[in-house]
Amino acid sequence: MTKKQLIIELEKPQQRNAKLQQPIKEHTAELLKTNEQLNQGIEERKRTQEKLYKEEYRIIAEGAPLGLSIIDKDGSYKYINPKFVEIFGYTLQDMPTGREWFTKAYPDEECRNEAMSFWVNDVKGAKPGEFRPRTFTVTCKDGAAKIIHFRPVAMTSGNHFIIYEDITERKRAEEKLRIYQEQLRSLASELLITEERQRRRFASDIHDSISQNLAISKIELDELRKLISSSSISRHLNKISGLISQTIEQIRSMTFDLSPPVLYGIGLGAAIEDLAEKMQKQFGIHIHLADDKQSKVLNEDLRILVFRAVQELLFNVIKHAQTQEVKVRISLARDRDNIKICVEDDGIGFDIAETDPYLYRMGGFGLFSIKERLQHLGGRFEIVSEPGQGTQVSLIVPLEQHTQTTTS
Ligand SMILES: Nc1ncnc2c1ncn2[C@@H]1O[C@H](COP(=O)(O)OP(=O)(O)O)[C@@H](O)[C@H]1O
Numbered sequence: 001m002t003k004k005q006l007i008i009e010l011e012k013p014q015q016r017n018a019k020l021q022q023p024i025k026e027h028t029a030e031l032l033k034t035n036e037q038l039n040q041g042i043e044e045r046k047r048t049q050e051k052l053y054k055e056e057y058r059i060i061a062e063g064a065p066l067g068l069s070i071i072d073k074d075g076s077y078k079y080i081n082p083k084f085v086e087i088f089g090y091t092l093q094d095m096p097t098g099r100e101w102f103t104k105a106y107p108d109e110e111c112r113n114e115a116m117s118f119w120v121n122d123v124k125g126a127k128p129g130e131f132r133p134r135t136f137t138v139t140c141k142d143g144a145a146k147i148i149h150f151r152p153v154a155m156t157s158g159n160h161f162i163i164y165e166d167i168t169e170r171k172r173a174e175e176k177l178r179i180y181q182e183q184l185r186s187l188a189s190e191l192l193i194t195e196e197r198q199r200r201r202f203a204s205d206i207h208d209s210i211s212q213n214l215a216i217s218k219i220e221l222d223e224l225r226k227l228i229s230s231s232s233i234s235r236h237l238n239k240i241s242g243l244i245s246q247t248i249e250q251i252r253s254m255t256f257d258l259s260p261p262v263l264y265g266i267g268l269g270a271a272i273e274d275l276a277e278k279m280q281k282q283f284g285i286h287i288h289l290a291d292d293k294q295s296k297v298l299n300e301d302l303r304i305l306v307f308r309a310v311q312e313l314l315f316n317v318i319k320h321a322q323t324q325e326v327k328v329r330i331s332l333a334r335d336r337d338n339i340k341i342c343v344e345d346d347g348i349g350f351d352i353a354e355t356d357p358y359l360y361r362m363g364g365f366g367l368f369s370i371k372e373r374l375q376h377l378g379g380r381f382e383i384v385s386e387p388g389q390g391t392q393v394s395l396i397v398p399l400e401q402h403t404q405t406t407t408s
């Protein structure tokens with residue numbers, strides 16, 4: 001083989017290789033092109049997706065029934081939704097910086113400093129995703145003051161997202177309800193006081209007219225009896241005199257029930273002692289009274305209220321405690337500026353939660369009205385009871401009274 005032939009022979013595989021590599025190159029180029037097209041497709045899809053997401057978020061934010069905003073790390077507003085503008089009246093142009101918002105929303109310096117310090121502290125301690133709700137009164141663009149519940153949350157990007165809820169109407173309605181409840185309490189108390197005054201007037205009218213006349217008639221009759229010698233007439237006169245005595249006694253008892261004179265003349269301790277004695281006799285229950293004998297001066301309205309409340313609690317024992325030999329313990333004690341009156345029985349007790357709805361019925365002098373009336377006069381009412389465990393009711397009454405005692 002010549003040298004030339006040898007070279008030709010040696011070059012043959014290279015030529016074969018070159019021939020083979022050509023389609024591979026072409027194929028690779030094609031693959032690269034497809035890959036690039038695929039990548040472009042993915043990018044495009046990503047962009048479309050993002051656009052879609054943005055569109056969805058935009059729709060949610062624009063249609064949200066709550067105000068929304070995004071504030072960047074420097075405290076500048078990046079976005080506010082239409083509801084934000086509706087609530088506050090401010091637009092993004094009104095608040096080029098966060099400081100501008102504080103100046104406009106809180107014209108009062110003290111309120112502004114308070115809101116700002118809350119914001120600064122919250123931002124410092126904010127964990128991404130954690131809501132830090134706050135309520136502030138904000139001044140709107142038209143000057144109206146609105147109570148706003150803020151729910152700011154830090155995002156991982158460092159921006160802050162805030163949800164704003166206008167709770168002005170709700171708060172006003174709550175306040176109205178509170179005032180209404182207080183008026184009802186006041187009405188209930190006034191009713192009791194007026195009722196007591198009327199009872200007292202009836203009682204003294206009966207005492208001053210009927211009882212007085214009966215007493216005089218009895219004296220006259222007894223005088224007449226002395227002058228009459230006929231035993232048969234005397235017998236009749238004796239009978240009439242006895243009946244008059246009985247009537248006088250009945251009227252005394254009736255006027256006592258109507259308005260215990262003891263309520264007006266003596267202190268609360270003595271009035272309750274008197275009541276306990278009467279109820280023991282009348283209903284055969286055992287009442288133990290413990291009085292720490294400390295001074296317990298209450299104004300007339302409160303004294304009457306407490307007396308009637310204790311009377312109702314004792315009637316409750318008789319009506320509901322349902323044990324043959326129920327024992328009642330009444331304690332009267334001075335506890336700093338309060339008087340604590342406790343009525344405790346060892347009867348069947350009751351489930352307070354179950355009885356609750358009944359306590360809310362109106363009328364009568366039940367537990368509900370004791371609670372409401374006491375509360376109105378600055379006192380408190382506590383009840384502890386369980387089936388089989390007896391009942392303990394405490395009335396806590398402040399000694400210092402700020403309520404007015406009207407006279408009529
Ligand atoms: N001392 C008591 N022992 C057991 N149950 C009681 C006692 N006091 C009150 N209750 C329960 O609480 C309810 C509400 O009492 P109250 O408001 O005074 O209304 P009333 O006496 O007109 O039923 C009673 O119906 C009774 O079920």
Ligand SMILES: [Mg+2]
Pocket residue numbers: 312315316365366367
């Ligand atoms: Mg009752």
